[in-house]
Amino acid sequence: MLRYLTAGESHGPQLTAIIEGMPAGVPLLAEDINRELARRQQGYGRGDRMKIEKDQVEILSGVRWGETLASPVTLVVKNRDWENWSTKMSSLPEFRDESQAVTRPRPGHADLGGALKYGHRDLRNILERSSARETAVRVAVGAAAKALLQLFGIRVGGVVREVGGVVATDPAASFEDIWASAGQSPLFCCDGTAEQEMKRLIDDAKGSGDTLGGVVEVQVIGVPPGLGSHVQWDRKLDARLAMALMSIQAIKGVEVGIGFETARRPGSQVHDEIFRDAARVGADSGGAYYRTSNNAGGIEGGMSNGEAIILRAAMKPIPTLYKPLRSVDMLTHEPFQAAVERSDTCAVPAALVVAEAVVAVEIANAFLEKFGGDSIQEIGCNYEAYCQRIRTL
Numbered sequence: 001m002l003r004y005l006t007a008g009e010s011h012g013p014q015l016t017a018i019i020e021g022m023p024a025g026v027p028l029l030a031e032d033i034n035r036e037l038a039r040r041q042q043g044y045g046r047g048d049r050m051k052i053e054k055d056q057v058e059i060l061s062g063v064r065w066g067e068t069l070a071s072p073v074t075l076v077v078k079n080r081d082w083e084n085w086s087t088k089m090s091s092l093p094e095f096r097d098e099s100q101a102v103t104r105p106r107p108g109h110a111d112l113g114g115a116l117k118y119g120h121r122d123l124r125n126i127l128e129r130s131s132a133r134e135t136a137v138r139v140a141v142g143a144a145a146k147a148l149l150q151l152f153g154i155r156v157g158g159v160v161r162e163v164g165g166v167v168a169t170d171p172a173a174s175f176e177d178i179w180a181s182a183g184q185s186p187l188f189c190c191d192g193t194a195e196q197e198m199k200r201l202i203d204d205a206k207g208s209g210d211t212l213g214g215v216v217e218v219q220v221i222g223v224p225p226g227l228g229s230h231v232q233w234d235r236k237l238d239a240r241l242a243m244a245l246m247s248i249q250a251i252k253g254v255e256v257g258i259g260f261e262t263a264r265r266p267g268s269q270v271h272d273e274i275f276r277d278a279a280r281v282g283a284d285s286g287g288a289y290y291r292t293s294n295n296a297g298g299i300e301g302g303m304s305n306g307e308a309i310i311l312r313a314a315m316k317p318i319p320t321l322y323k324p325l326r327s328v329d330m331l332t333h334e335p336f337q338a339a340v341e342r343s344d345t346c347a348v349p350a351a352l353v354v355a356e357a358v359v360a361v362e363i364a365n366a367f368l369e370k371f372g373g374d375s376i377q378e379i380g381c382n383y384e385a386y387c388q389r390i391r392t393l
């Protein structure tokens, strides 16, 4: 199984991830990971911190001469601004300075709940870890998962579907073409008209000190049928993907396929009819069976069904507003208007990159569960035998 942990504070010296369960023989270069890190830093509506960040990964273990060894992979993203934080975030007791304590919890953040739960009087002890800065190293982990999936023809991409209530539609094109077109857009959106309107809304929100959320859509192609399982609640692929997406900071809702729309339609307009064409064998991972619609988003009964996996995640507006929100100082118990730390107006494009990463990890995990082996060669043999078998069914 593929699993990972992340560690690190937003303004600490570095973010670290350790990935366990990566098989031997996956080609992995820092530049592949850096490409994804750069995508996370793009996007219309980001704040000044992006100018400092310029993330770069260091691969500290588990990879030799460009290939994974099957030992734990350690990925590190250094904080380029560490010298300005080295005393404030020092691990050494001699730098303790309570006069700098943050005592004003920001609505929409982990500040208040974390302070009450852990008994911290300085909210920095919470906000440093709850910050979405952590998503940088999760994107690095996702890049490693993408490298593994790519070896088996599985590709993960996506688009920004909504910003501030403006909905984008896709051109009728292949997913690869859609991703290529979204890659040219500062909002990862391939509907030019919607993009202009989204940019206008972001500019307006920035001007009035407000923030905007939106909806991202992750698409996974080339997924064979049979990842995940119906037999136990915690093995269901849709449940696992939903958890992965909901674990991203600011994600408040997840849909699989047409999601909430299924509740509004009769069954005849929801369920994807099943067809078989022997001539299709070998054309796609699904074998001879196919659908002419994909409302289920590629998952039925907790298992992939061979169609593209389609997931949407709703991101709430960034909670740190220049237009202050009311809160209460935890030291004085006096009301105040929540002040601003450096912040984004809209981080929906960045959230798309993070969403792709966590989905890639979960799909890779389910793939290894099904075809698991210690090396890419071994997994390849298992995968090929399965594909041969389902072609005959």
Ligand SMILES: Cc1cc2nc3c(=O)[nH]c(=O)nc-3n(C[C@H](O)[C@H](O)[C@H](O)COP(=O)(O)O)c2cc1C
Pocket: 047, 108, 109, 110, 130, 131, 132, 135, 248, 249, 250, 251, 316, 318, 319, 320, 342, 343, 344, 347, 350, 351, 354
């Ligand atoms: C990519 C990304 C960037 C974010 N940037 C900011 C930001 O600049 N300022 C902010 O207040 N929140 C930002 N957030 C959201 C907060 O991290 C998140 O709302 C907060 O940690 C509370 O968690 P919750 O919304 O899941 O309850 C960002 C989230 C993501 C996914």
